[in-house]
Amino acid sequence: MRWSAKGPRALVVAAVALAALWVAAPAARAADPEWRIGLSLMGAPKYQDGFTHFDYVRPDAPKGGTVRLGRQGAFDNFNLVVAGVKGQIEGGVGLVYEQLTEQALDEVSTAYGLLAEAMRHPDDFSSVTYRLRAEARWQDGKPVTPEDVIFSFDAFKANSPQYAFYWQHVVKAEKTGEREVTFRFDQPGNRELPQIVGQLTVLPKHWWEGTGPDGRKRDITQTTLEPPLGSGPYRLKAFDAQRNAVYERVKDYWGEKLPVRVGTNNFDEIRFEYYRDSTVLFEALKGDQYDFRIENSAKNWATGYDFPAAKDGRVLREEFAERASGRMQAFAFNLRRPKFQDARVRRAFNLAFDFEELNKQLFYGQYQRIKSYFEGTELASSGLPEGKEREILESVRDKVPPEVFTTPHATPVNGGPQAVRDNLREADRLLKEAGWEIKGGKRVNAKGEQLAAEFLAYDPTTERYVLFYKPALEKLGIGVSLRVVDPSQYENRMRDFDFDITTELWGQSLSPGNEQRDLWGSASANRPGSRNTLGVRDPGVDALIDKVIFARDREELVAATKALDRVLLAHDYVVPQWTYPFTRTARWNRFGRPETMPKYAAPAFPTIWWWDAELAKKTGSGR
Numbered sequence: 001m002r003w004s005a006k007g008p009r010a011l012v013v014a015a016v017a018l019a020a021l022w023v024a025a026p027a028a029r030a031a032d033p034e035w036r037i038g039l040s041l042m043g044a045p046k047y048q049d050g051f052t053h054f055d056y057v058r059p060d061a062p063k064g065g066t067v068r069l070g071r072q073g074a075f076d077n078f079n080l081v082v083a084g085v086k087g088q089i090e091g092g093v094g095l096v097y098e099q100l101t102e103q104a105l106d107e108v109s110t111a112y113g114l115l116a117e118a119m120r121h122p123d124d125f126s127s128v129t130y131r132l133r134a135e136a137r138w139q140d141g142k143p144v145t146p147e148d149v150i151f152s153f154d155a156f157k158a159n160s161p162q163y164a165f166y167w168q169h170v171v172k173a174e175k176t177g178e179r180e181v182t183f184r185f186d187q188p189g190n191r192e193l194p195q196i197v198g199q200l201t202v203l204p205k206h207w208w209e210g211t212g213p214d215g216r217k218r219d220i221t222q223t224t225l226e227p228p229l230g231s232g233p234y235r236l237k238a239f240d241a242q243r244n245a246v247y248e249r250v251k252d253y254w255g256e257k258l259p260v261r262v263g264t265n266n267f268d269e270i271r272f273e274y275y276r277d278s279t280v281l282f283e284a285l286k287g288d289q290y291d292f293r294i295e296n297s298a299k300n301w302a303t304g305y306d307f308p309a310a311k312d313g314r315v316l317r318e319e320f321a322e323r324a325s326g327r328m329q330a331f332a333f334n335l336r337r338p339k340f341q342d343a344r345v346r347r348a349f350n351l352a353f354d355f356e357e358l359n360k361q362l363f364y365g366q367y368q369r370i371k372s373y374f375e376g377t378e379l380a381s382s383g384l385p386e387g388k389e390r391e392i393l394e395s396v397r398d399k400v401p402p403e404v405f406t407t408p409h410a411t412p413v414n415g416g417p418q419a420v421r422d423n424l425r426e427a428d429r430l431l432k433e434a435g436w437e438i439k440g441g442k443r444v445n446a447k448g449e450q451l452a453a454e455f456l457a458y459d460p461t462t463e464r465y466v467l468f469y470k471p472a473l474e475k476l477g478i479g480v481s482l483r484v485v486d487p488s489q490y491e492n493r494m495r496d497f498d499f500d501i502t503t504e505l506w507g508q509s510l511s512p513g514n515e516q517r518d519l520w521g522s523a524s525a526n527r528p529g530s531r532n533t534l535g536v537r538d539p540g541v542d543a544l545i546d547k548v549i550f551a552r553d554r555e556e557l558v559a560a561t562k563a564l565d566r567v568l569l570a571h572d573y574v575v576p577q578w579t580y581p582f583t584r585t586a587r588w589n590r591f592g593r594p595e596t597m598p599k600y601a602a603p604a605f606p607t608i609w610w611w612d613a614e615l616a617k618k619t620g621s622g623r
Helices: 146-159 161-166 193-197 278-286 298-304 343-352 355-362 387-394 417-433 462-475 487-495 515-520 539-549 554-570 613-619
Strands: 021-024 036-040 066-072 101-103 110-113 116-120 127-132 170-177 180-185 234-240 244-249 269-275 292-294 315-321 325-333 437-439 442-444 452-457 479-484 501-509 574-576 582-588
Touching (some): 127 146, 127 170, 127 193, 146 161, 343 462, 452 487, 462 479, 539 554
Parallel strands (some): 452 479, 452 501
Antiparallel strands (some): 036 110, 036 116, 170 180, 234 244, 315 582, 325 574
């Protein structure tokens, strides 16, 4: 499974919604926009100037202890600029760095100043200015400067295809005051851009332009295993490449008393332990080799927690409701392959997938079928388009499938012998119509080439559901194989779009926007490393993405997103898989947490949790 949200603090963030509303901060000159402390795309920010901490934290949480986190895969790089391009980034390195703003976890699409103390923009959203905090410091004591911000923006945009695309409408960052940086945009009206640039991870210019311990000049375009210099609450203490990384809390951290930091980052030490295999990773939890796990296996959840520590309460299982995002998880076709460019072929694959029986046999009935690219949100389309959604679709009628106006999209339903037979017959009809006939038991085209698909994965557990799917496809004469590779090879192949079918998960915020161009836009279809895994290149999709980005209010955003969802579904780009409306977690019972958890980011582990010495005595320290 490959997640679409990448990089420090996932890129899939709030997009266009209501006009950005700001909270008052220090007064500005009458001729200039007013300085503000926060930005929201969903209405007025909750927290006002002078707030002391977020409501979901315990402000006097104790500091201390160690937390160990398990990861599948490996790493060979601490350089965020080339993460996902040249090297496998170490997952905890984001603890070292900071962004201009910090996202609130109890609000949707709302951020407050972190490295920046205030921001302002003109009414037409043609630029935004951030004012840095005077006290912001790198861990070597030097101040964070506008030059650092400009250097970071230029470095990411020049060396990361993902960021270059995401910030394509941000044309320049320039110093406009002693502690001020202004980002200028190539067009007005894109309400999300001021908040997007606030997500910039700021890097130390002086460090990157200096020399390393070996006497060589550092190169931001290359991977590195030199411990990074940051401004954040943690620094890298030790590491063993490919195996583990240890971060220690900075005791004199400059930002510890900031309202956006109070009650967070409570552990003295955070350890990341790496495991190549998902089975070994689960066994390591049982063996008390790490402390906290997000469980994505229905089988494990149903049958795997029968070991002694789980039975006697030393290991706790808990589910947290998913409220912050939508998702599409699916078998994703590579549309760059000629054999998958015909929607009838893709629909045939969908008809052959018996989710209902799979859910019963392998998943213990825990899942429900995904029916939308924005599953679990008000943005999901249903029925026939009405009102503003239909108006939007009418405006692009010549670019979208005509059936979106006349036929509600329906995901095939199997689950019984008759339904399976009917769906396979329909799949056979579609394949023949598309030019694929049965000869000698094989589905071949006019050239005699067999229709075949290789499923690419990095997790061995994928084998269970692909092999369940395989017999139905083989009944249609389709050749099926599964290739499981190591995570590094998988990322390299996906970066080069070297696959037939893979399992992909696209996360969606409650306010979609500019990131949709990276997910489905024609310009990203053949850009190495883009999140347009499918290779979608469709003028109707492009037009609807623009409708989403330039929506003038929440009502229009919802309608435009439903229209986009409806058109994506109509093209049968994927075979939708399954979803579960909760995050399943397991943890060794050594940790405390706030009474009120953040509505849109639970469990938020370990950010707002802390080491509980009394619980640890009962459970065992695990050290």
